[in-house]
Amino acid sequence: MPKNALYAQSGGVTAVINASACGVIDAVRAHPAHFGTCFAARDGILGVLREEIIDLDQEDPLTLAALRHTPGGAFGSCRFDLGDPERDPRQYQRLVEVFRAHDIGYFFYNGGGGSMDTALKVARIGDLMGYPITAVGVPKTIDNDLDATDTSPGFGSAAKFIATVVREASLDVESMHTSSTRVFLLEVMGRHAGWLAAAAALAQEYDGQPPMLILFAEIPFDQQKFLHHLHLTIERHGYCVVVVSEGLKESDGTLFAVAQSHDVYAYTQLGGAAPRLADLIKRETGHKLHWAVVDYIQRAARHLASKVDVDQAYAVGKAAVEGVVAGHHSFMPVIRRQTSVPYRWSIDRVPLERVANIERSMPREFISPDGYGITQACRDYLRPLIEGEDCPPFENGLPCYPRIRGVLRPKRCPEFTIGTD
Amino acid sequence: MPKNALYAQSGGVTAVINASACGVIDAVRAHPAHFGTCFAARDGILGVLREEIIDLDQEDPLTLAALRHTPGGAFGSCRFDLGDPERDPRQYQRLVEVFRAHDIGYFFYNGGGGSMDTALKVARIGDLMGYPITAVGVPKTIDNDLDATDTSPGFGSAAKFIATVVREASLDVESMHTSSTRVFLLEVMGRHAGWLAAAAALAQEYDGQPPMLILFAEIPFDQQKFLHHLHLTIERHGYCVVVVSEGLKESDGTLFAVAQSHDVYAYTQLGGAAPRLADLIKRETGHKLHWAVVDYIQRAARHLASKVDVDQAYAVGKAAVEGVVAGHHSFMPVIRRQTSVPYRWSIDRVPLERVANIERSMPREFISPDGYGITQACRDYLRPLIEGEDCPPFENGLPCYPRIRGVLRPKRCPEFTIGTD
Incomplete structure (x- = not known):
């Protein structure tokens, strides 16, 4: 029996992070020989520690599809960093306990540079705790400060x-x-x-x-x-x-x-x-x-999303899953730019180590000499990223953003207190 | 020869005030037997005092049509109140001087309650100074505090x-x-x-x-x-x-x-x-x-305009002109609600005195008893006003907002210093 997949959202959310969720969910379901069921943790890694595992089979498929045009983090996000596994193994033992209880073999963590560090720590659980888990990052940040990718969805x-x-x-x-x-x-x-x-x-x-x-x-x-x-x-x-x-x-x-x-x-x-x-x-x-x-x-502001951004958000989610199917692990899909005019891009992979806890600033040559504007190089870089409109459906004058039901799987593990106490 | 018409914008601008400008310009041009040329003052009544009169015949008709989807005040707006005509006749003498120099017989002032007071003062120039001018208001305010109308464009x-x-x-x-x-x-x-x-x-x-x-x-x-x-x-x-x-x-x-x-x-x-x-x-x-x-x-935020609002903005501009053609003066077109579901409305007129310097607050029965929410009556009132989308055209990922050329008519009057000095 193939192992189940778990998806979770982390850090500040974006207008398109749920499009990445769609990409992951669709791709997991497209590979039934490789994956069991697709679950989502509530509130990121905190939901794993708390054993709050959302059963996506209880959701209306139309609602899940509509996440592609819904802002916010549909499953809840968190600002939480795992501790050092050497000094505080308790959190990691708990993760293994929950993974094992729900037969989870694949973990997809959707976030920025800090969250990639969390994904990396989860990826090392196999070596550390003897429980095999394939952990993969899915990029997201409105700050555009993830390294090694042309841009980050959001x-x-x-x-x-x-x-x-x-x-x-x-x-x-x-x-x-x-x-x-x-x-x-x-x-x-x-x-x-x-x-x-x-x-x-x-x-x-x-x-x-x-x-x-x-x-x-x-x-x-x-x-x-x-x-x-x-x-x-x-x-x-x-x-x-x-x-x-x-x-x-x-x-x-x-x-x-x-x-x-x-x-x-x-x-x-x-x-x-x-x-x-x-x-x-x-x-x-x-x-x-x-x-x-x-x-x-x-x-x-999903009502004004960039179509390029929505497409890339979905694509990195899908690529995370397909990379696993192809036998890769501990990676994050990245966007590679082939040309700016027209904007042509493809998806590649980098190891999680390459992006965890790294922040990319604006290169000085993107800022004009006086320091108050951008250069043509920066303009050429930015322009394709906002191209195209991808309007959500409107009803009664407002965009329709469906909510998931969020039915949790029955708990199988004992209570757990988060923290380093 | 019919007299010329002058349109001007006043007070805080809105996403749809230029749609009202379109309504005025189109309607003036549709009645060549009644009106000469359609001009616009730069920066509201200040442009009249300064004799900054924009020649709209110098504008590309496509640009003028595109004002329907362009936010801001295309001709410039102002925050400026005329003084008391009894105590300070100088400003009024100047207005007559400029009106006469450009053969202006019709003045359309697009603004809120304070601007309707200005329109009213201009309307009284005929009696006061012996120069016949038909002055009409065109409602506008995002604050929705103009009285006697179901709502105000913007x-x-x-x-x-x-x-x-x-x-x-x-x-x-x-x-x-x-x-x-x-x-x-x-x-x-x-x-x-x-x-x-x-x-x-x-x-x-x-x-x-x-x-x-x-x-x-x-x-x-x-x-x-x-x-x-x-x-x-x-x-x-x-x-x-x-x-x-x-x-x-x-x-x-x-x-x-x-x-x-x-x-x-x-x-x-x-x-x-x-x-x-x-x-x-x-x-x-x-x-x-x-x-x-x-x-x-x-x-x-014109990118997210209400279609109802855009339609009403255009309609009040058109109705201001058509009211004049029908022989009315010193009025402001207002919106009358027939039904809320579906929203049916028509245009009526009220005298400028009825709206000048009057502010409409929320009725207490629109605010919930605890003071922190709205009642169903308020919801029923508000809902139709945001109905429908009216997207501007996009290019390179951004809405296209054309600028007018703003060519001024040659000055015919002496210099004038604004102020009560």
């Missing part, structure tokens, strides 16, 4: 949303600037890498159009230089659209949002590079301004 | 965007809540009226899904009661989505964002009910949370 759709709303809001500011708002700030995600901020530049149809200034996580903030460029931009265009990475840093490496907070607030504030920057600009220039923070909205 | 599209992104981001929070974010805050526009906050409730498919607390501009903030409801919601559902009007007020009428700032900041901050509320929740509950502020994005 990024293209977030990039398309950001470029679209920047183009739209810029038309708004342009309308208002002679008697009202002169500066519009948008804060986008990206703790360590400025890929999403860079994507805003796709809103430009030609040079000089908004966004005029981008503040990347990779380029330390220089207040005087920034205010000078802001001044020049407003003199020339009458207004300025600024896009700022949440991960913008001061020259000493402190987060801009935190450093600015310490200056003026009684206690450390929650994030918010945009309101901090708004305070600074207001104080130093007196310009009327507006600011926006898109936060989760940018990574959940 | 609101439906902003409402659809808000409900959509709340539905999407809620799925994200639901995925994350067991090991990470438990509260998601979204700040929406609405200085005095909570209509946009109410629209977020359309994201709910059935009662309590997603679990949501709405903080309306109309209901004074009660910290203890709010924290209690937040606690109950998280206990029951594991997470909570909070939607807050930027115009949320304390019981003494102070803006929440401002009042909270005074407590903890060294000086008065820019707006930001969401970050202030985030601080409060973090301090009082310790829950991990995320917050977003959509600001201009919500009113510029």
Whole structure:
């Protein structure tokens, strides 16, 4: 009897992570000689530890198919890292206990660089604990900071949303600037890498159009230089659209949002590079301004997904399973770009070691010499990733996002307390 | 020879104000026996005072047609109120000077309640200054606070965007809540009226899904009661989505964002009910949370416009012109609802006096008894306004929004300094 397969989602979710789930589920079911049943853990690796195993055979096939156009993590995600197996074998014994109880031989973990480390640790359980498990990663991150792949599913759709709303809001500011708002700030995600901020530049149809200034996580903030460029931009265009990475840093490496907070607030504030920057600009220039923070909205905006991104999300899920069928293990499918115009890509594999806990920043040659824009090379890289529309169905004016039933398999193992206690 | 028509945009722009421009331009051109040429003022009434009159005959007809799907104010908008004609006749003399120089006999002003006051003042120029001008308002506001109309163009599209992104981001929070974010805050526009906050409730498919607390501009903030409801919601559902009007007020009428700032900041901050509320929740509950502020994005999101809204925006522009042809003046077209299911509406007219400087709040019976949600009556009212999709064309993955050339007519009047000096 072939062993069962277990799929789980990890880390910050995206508009297309469920499309990867579809790819995994469809491919597992397409290979009945190789796999038993396809299960999903609730809330990532936590669901394995808690023995919360969703029985996908209890789901309506139409619902599972509709996950391809549904944002969020349908099975629940988690932010949780497994401990060191040498120092804390308890978690690993538990994983084996649960895997064995449900006859699980294949584990597909859908996440970013940190989650690939978890997948790698699970992959080593065979050697460590004598229980054979094939563990494979499925890439996902809106931050685009996974290494060794042309891009990561989730990024293209977030990039398309950001470029679209920047183009739209810029038309708004342009309308208002002679008697009202002169500066519009948008804060986008990206703790360590400025890929999403860079994507805003796709809103430009030609040079000089908004966004005029981008503040990347990779380029330390220089207040005087920034205010000078802001001044020049407003003199020339009458207004300025600024896009700022949440991960913008001061020259000493402190987060801009935190450093600015310490200056003026009684206690450390929650994030918010945009309101901090708004305070600074207001104080130093007196310009009327507006600011926006898109936060989760940018990574959940399935209504505006990139078709390329949806296709790639499904493809990496399918490739993870097909790689296993072909005899591979401990790998993550990656996207290889053949050509940019037209965008041609294929799927390859890299070992989990190659991507676990590694973060890819923007190359300096993708950022313009002055540090506030992107180069043609970056534009050529980004443009194909937002191509094509893939609208979800709408009903009563809103997108339809079905929910899974999430019926859990009966528990067979004793209770388990998570933690290092 | 028939007199020329002048169209202008005023106040905060919307995703569909340019559709109203199309309606006006098309209808003026359809009645050559009644109107001469159709002009547009740059930046609203300021463009009239400055004699910045855009010659629409210099625009590509395809560009003008494409305004129907282009957000922002294509001709520029302004925040500017005319002074009292008795005390400051200078501005009115100037208006007459410019109207006369360009043979303008018809003025169509596209804006909200404040702009209708401007339209009314222009309408009275005939009596006051002896220059006959027919002035008509065209309704517009995302705040939905214009009186005497079922809704105002701009609101439906902003409402659809808000409900959509709340539905999407809620799925994200639901995925994350067991090991990470438990509260998601979204700040929406609405200085005095909570209509946009109410629209977020359309994201709910059935009662309590997603679990949501709405903080309306109309209901004074009660910290203890709010924290209690937040606690109950998280206990029951594991997470909570909070939607807050930027115009949320304390019981003494102070803006929440401002009042909270005074407590903890060294000086008065820019707006930001969401970050202030985030601080409060973090301090009082310790829950991990995320917050977003959509600001201009919500009113510029033409990529997700409501078809009903676009149709109504065009219709009120057309009706403004056709009302004039039928011999009416000093009016604003309004939308009358015949039935909600299916949504049937028609266009009527009200005198400008009926709508100038009047703000419509949410009726109390539209807000649930506990103050944190909407009633069925409100849902029935809102639902039709977001119906239907009306996608702009996309190219290279982004919506195409053409720009007008904006060629100004040669100036015929002396320079003029705006202001009450």
